[in-house]
Amino acid sequence: MRPPGLMAVHAHPDDEAISTGGVLAAAAERGARTAVVTCTGGERGEIVGEGMDPDEVRPRLAEVRRAELERALDRLGAGPPRLLGYVDSGMMGTADNDDPRSFWRADVDEAVGRLVAEVRAFEPDVLVTYDAYGGYGHPDHIQAHRIALLAAEAAACAPLYPEAGPPWRVAKVYLSTLPKRAILEGARALAARGLPSPFGVPERVEDVPMGVADEEITAAVDVGTWLEAKWAALQEHRSQLGADSFFLNVPADLREAVFGTEWFVRHRSDVATAPFERDLLEGLA
Ligand SMILES: [Zn+2]
Numbered sequence: 001m002r003p004p005g006l007m008a009v010h011a012h013p014d015d016e017a018i019s020t021g022g023v024l025a026a027a028a029e030r031g032a033r034t035a036v037v038t039c040t041g042g043e044r045g046e047i048v049g050e051g052m053d054p055d056e057v058r059p060r061l062a063e064v065r066r067a068e069l070e071r072a073l074d075r076l077g078a079g080p081p082r083l084l085g086y087v088d089s090g091m092m093g094t095a096d097n098d099d100p101r102s103f104w105r106a107d108v109d110e111a112v113g114r115l116v117a118e119v120r121a122f123e124p125d126v127l128v129t130y131d132a133y134g135g136y137g138h139p140d141h142i143q144a145h146r147i148a149l150l151a152a153e154a155a156a157c158a159p160l161y162p163e164a165g166p167p168w169r170v171a172k173v174y175l176s177t178l179p180k181r182a183i184l185e186g187a188r189a190l191a192a193r194g195l196p197s198p199f200g201v202p203e204r205v206e207d208v209p210m211g212v213a214d215e216e217i218t219a220a221v222d223v224g225t226w227l228e229a230k231w232a233a234l235q236e237h238r239s240q241l242g243a244d245s246f247f248l249n250v251p252a253d254l255r256e257a258v259f260g261t262e263w264f265v266r267h268r269s270d271v272a273t274a275p276f277e278r279d280l281l282e283g284l285a
Contacts (some may be wrong), residue, residue: 004284005033007124008176009115009148011103011140011149012042012088013081014237015223018247019135019176020128021076022223022262023280028077029226031140035122036073037082037115039144040103041065044096048242057239058135068237074281075233082122084114089139097139104139106149113161115151120165125284127170129176131265136210144244146194149267173267179217179238186258190250198246219264219277224256231255234246 006027008020010088016024016036028034041062045055057064089104090096097104103111119127129148134141154160156169156268184205187197202208234247241248250258264280266273271283 001285003031003033004124004126004281005035005122005124006128006280007035007037007119007122007170009037009039009127009129009144009151010113011039011130011134011138011144012045012235013038013072013143014042014045014240015068016078016229017072017076017233017237019130021233022226022260023128023221024076024078025226025229025233026221026223027281030281033122033124034076034078034218035082035118035124036076036078037084037118038069038152039084039111039147040086040140040242041083042086042088044090045240046242047239048245049240049252050243052239061239064239065237065276066237071224072233072236075229075236080281084111084116084118086111089143092137092139102140103143106143106147108150111143111147112150112154113164116155116161117164119155119170120168123168124170126172126174126280128174128264128280130174131212133210135177139179153211169270171270171284172273172280173269174219174264175267176264177213177217177264178207178211178263179232180211181214182261182263183208183211189254189257193251193254195251196246196251216265217263218266218275219280220280221262221264221280222260223262224260230259231254 042065043062086103087101089102130145158167187201
């Protein structure tokens with residue numbers, strides 16, 4: 001019998017390593033089929049890689065990031081890059097959001113059709129994307145969430161996008177997220193070492209500006225065993241990692257506490273699952 005398939009839908013090259021690197025590496029090692037769809041080329045990303053001249057790299061950043069993505073996916077055993085072909089929209093409120101080629105401005109019907117073609121070609125049993133806030137509010141991440149949920153349903157509907165291949169029903173859909181409490185605990189652990197965290201250290205858990213309440217989480221996957229692969233994949237995205245990168249500056253002994261668990265909200269499942277899961281492939285043959 002064919003092994004189960006896991007597909008992660010991400011906004012930019014590097015997101016696959018940060019939020020789902022562990023579950024992808026773990027699934028691949030267990031013999032599952034894994035794939036990553038990346039909606040944009042990440043061509044608005046900062047160029048902060050050591051020894052990289054931003055003026056020289058900028059015109060070919062899409063090409064550089066594609067090569068980085070290829071190597072990162074290789075580290076995770078997640079197959080070749082599957083790029084949806086949109087342009088990075090930049091951070092919320094910037095002029096890049098107005099670029100008609102940007103993912104934020106994408107025609108929804110067309111974008112869903114492109115992803116439906118990827119879903120029908122790969123036939124994943126599990127599809128993972130971001131929560132409604134796109135994890136941290138980046139327009140491309142919010143758009144990835146919307147497109148992925150629509151495509152997961154449309155892929156099963158034969159009359160929709162007939163040119164995109166025969167229908168395929170994804171059995172389980174998850175939203176990748178973080179519990180606000182874990183973000184706050186991570187921020188406190190870093191602050192105790194005099195290290196900054198991307199969102200400061202809010203007083204109360206409700207004031208953490210991203211993530212969801214603990215009780216909304218329905219899956220926590222311990223990826224400690226695959227942290228090395230996740231880390232290696234992240235480090236392949238050299239153009240995005242400057243000396244002051246948050247990720248690189250988490251001390252090695254805190255890495256497992258900060259990055260060793262990947263959290264999800266189960267959006268829907270056709271198969272019976274435990275109320276709280278430790279494995280996204282649970283319930284699949
Ligand atoms: Zn991103």
